[in-house]
Amino acid sequence: MSEFCIESLTVTRINVPLIKPISMAFGAVSTAHILLVRIRDSDGVKGVGEATLLGGPHWNEESAESALAIIETYLAPAIKGVKFSGIEALSNRLVSLVRRNSLARSAVEKAAFDLIGRRLGVPISDLLGGRCRQEIPVAWTLSNGGAEREISDGEEAIEKRAHACFKLKFGHADPSDDIARASKIIDHFSGRARVIADVNQGWDEVTAARAFPALQEAGLLAIEQPLPAENLEGIARLRHGLGFDVIADEAATGPEATFKLAAALAASAVSLKPSRDGGLLATKRTAAIADAAGMKLYGGGMIETSVGTAASAHVYATVPKLTFGCELFGPLKLVEDIVQDSVKIKGGALKVPESPGLGVEIDEEKIARLVTGEPITRVYLAPFDQSENRV
Numbered sequence: 001m002s003e004f005c006i007e008s009l010t011v012t013r014i015n016v017p018l019i020k021p022i023s024m025a026f027g028a029v030s031t032a033h034i035l036l037v038r039i040r041d042s043d044g045v046k047g048v049g050e051a052t053l054l055g056g057p058h059w060n061e062e063s064a065e066s067a068l069a070i071i072e073t074y075l076a077p078a079i080k081g082v083k084f085s086g087i088e089a090l091s092n093r094l095v096s097l098v099r100r101n102s103l104a105r106s107a108v109e110k111a112a113f114d115l116i117g118r119r120l121g122v123p124i125s126d127l128l129g130g131r132c133r134q135e136i137p138v139a140w141t142l143s144n145g146g147a148e149r150e151i152s153d154g155e156e157a158i159e160k161r162a163h164a165c166f167k168l169k170f171g172h173a174d175p176s177d178d179i180a181r182a183s184k185i186i187d188h189f190s191g192r193a194r195v196i197a198d199v200n201q202g203w204d205e206v207t208a209a210r211a212f213p214a215l216q217e218a219g220l221l222a223i224e225q226p227l228p229a230e231n232l233e234g235i236a237r238l239r240h241g242l243g244f245d246v247i248a249d250e251a252a253t254g255p256e257a258t259f260k261l262a263a264a265l266a267a268s269a270v271s272l273k274p275s276r277d278g279g280l281l282a283t284k285r286t287a288a289i290a291d292a293a294g295m296k297l298y299g300g301g302m303i304e305t306s307v308g309t310a311a312s313a314h315v316y317a318t319v320p321k322l323t324f325g326c327e328l329f330g331p332l333k334l335v336e337d338i339v340q341d342s343v344k345i346k347g348g349a350l351k352v353p354e355s356p357g358l359g360v361e362i363d364e365e366k367i368a369r370l371v372t373g374e375p376i377t378r379v380y381l382a383p384f385d386q387s388e389n390r391v
C-alpha cells in the first residue's frame with residue numbers, strides 16, 4: 001500500500017429509539033445511543049465505525065458520554081496525521097493509549113477496517129482471513145412482557161423472516177416468572193425454534209442453582225451470563241453435569257478474559273462481540289481461544305445500526321465454527337437505520353455484505369435527522385424496582 005495518514009476523525013452522536021423497548025436485568029432499553037466515528041485519509045478515502053451503547057454504564061462500565069470523551073480526548077489526537085502502517089499496529093496503539101474502554105476503541109478500529117477495505121477494494125472479511133460462510137443464522141430477541149405477547153411476536157418473526165432461534169431476556173422479572181414464561185415459549189415453538197435466555201448478570205448463584213433444573217427440564221438451549229461477570233467459580237460450580245450450554249457475554253471481555261474463562265471452566269460457550277472486545281481483531285483472537293478450549297461460539301449483538309452490524313457480520317463470517325449463529329438483528333429493532341440499504345435478513349439468516357469495506361453506505365440525510373443534540377443520559381432507563389427479594 002502506498003503511504004498515507006488519517007487526516008480527520010469526527011464523532012457523531014445519534015439517539016435512535018427502538019421500535020419496542022427491550023427489558024433487560026438492569027432496566028428497559030428504549031433507545032440505542034450511537035457514536036459514529038468517521039475517518040478520512042490523506043487520499044480522501046473514508047471509513048466509518050460504530051459504538052452503540054444501551055444507555056448509561058448499565059450493560060458494562062462504558063456510557064455514550066465516556067466513550068465520546070475517550071475517542072475525542074485520547075484516541076483521535078494519537079492517530080490523526082500519523083503515518084498509517086497497518087490495522088494491527090493501529091489497534092495495538094489504541095490499546096496502549098487506553099486500557100479497557102473497548103466500545104470506544106472498537107469504533108475507531110472498525111472505521112480503519114472500512115477505510116482499508118475501500119482502499120484495497122475488498123470486503124473486511126477478506127482482511128480477516130476470508131469467509132467460511134456467506135450467510136449467518138440470526139436469532140430474534142423476545143422481551144416485551146409476558147409469554148402471550150412474546151409468542152405472538154415470535155410467530156410474526158418466523159412468518160416474516162423464518163428465525164429458528166429466540167433469545168429471551170431474563171432477570172427483570174421474578175425468576176419463577178422467567179422460568180414459567182420460558183417453558184411456555186419453548187413448548188410453543190418446539191420443533192421450529194430453539195430458545196436461549198440471557199440474564200445479563202442478574203442472578204446470584206443460589207437463584208441460578210434453583211432455576212437451572214427447571215430450565216433444563218423445559219428444554220432450554222443455553223443460558224447467557226446468568227451470574228455477575230466476576231463470579232467465574234460460581235458458574236464453574238453450576239455447570240457441573242448441566243444439560244444446556246452456559247454462554248459467557250459480559251465476562252468475555254476479549255482474549256485474555258476468555259482464556260481465564262476457559263481455564264476456570266466458567267462457560268461452555270462464548271458470545272463474540274467486537275464492541276465488547278475492543279475491535280474485530282480482538283474478536284478474532286477471542287474466537288480462536290474459545291474454539292481451542294472446546295467452547296461453542298455465538299455471534300453477539302448490541303442492537304447496532306447496519307454499520308456495526310456489518311462489521312460484526314464480517315468477522316463472524318470468518319469464524320470456522322459458529323455453533324449458535326448470531327443475534328445481528330439490530331437494524332430491525334430500530335425505528336430507523338442510518339445507511340442507504342440496510343443489511344439483509346431473510347430466510348432466518350443475515351447475508352454478509354459483499355462490497356468493499358463494511359459494504360454499507362451511510363445516509364447523511366437520515367443521520368442529520370437523527371442528531372438531536374440532546375444530552376444522552378436521560379430517557380432510557382425505565383423505573384426498575386430493586387427493593388424486592390427475588391430469590
Ligand SMILES: O=C(O)C[C@H]1C=CC(=O)O1
Pocket residue numbers: 141167198200249300301302303327
Ligand atoms: O447480549 C446482550 O446482552 C446485549 C443485548 C442486545 C440485544 C439483546 O438481545 O441483548
Ligand SMILES: [Mn+2]
Pocket residue numbers: 198200224225249250271
Ligand atoms: Mn448478553
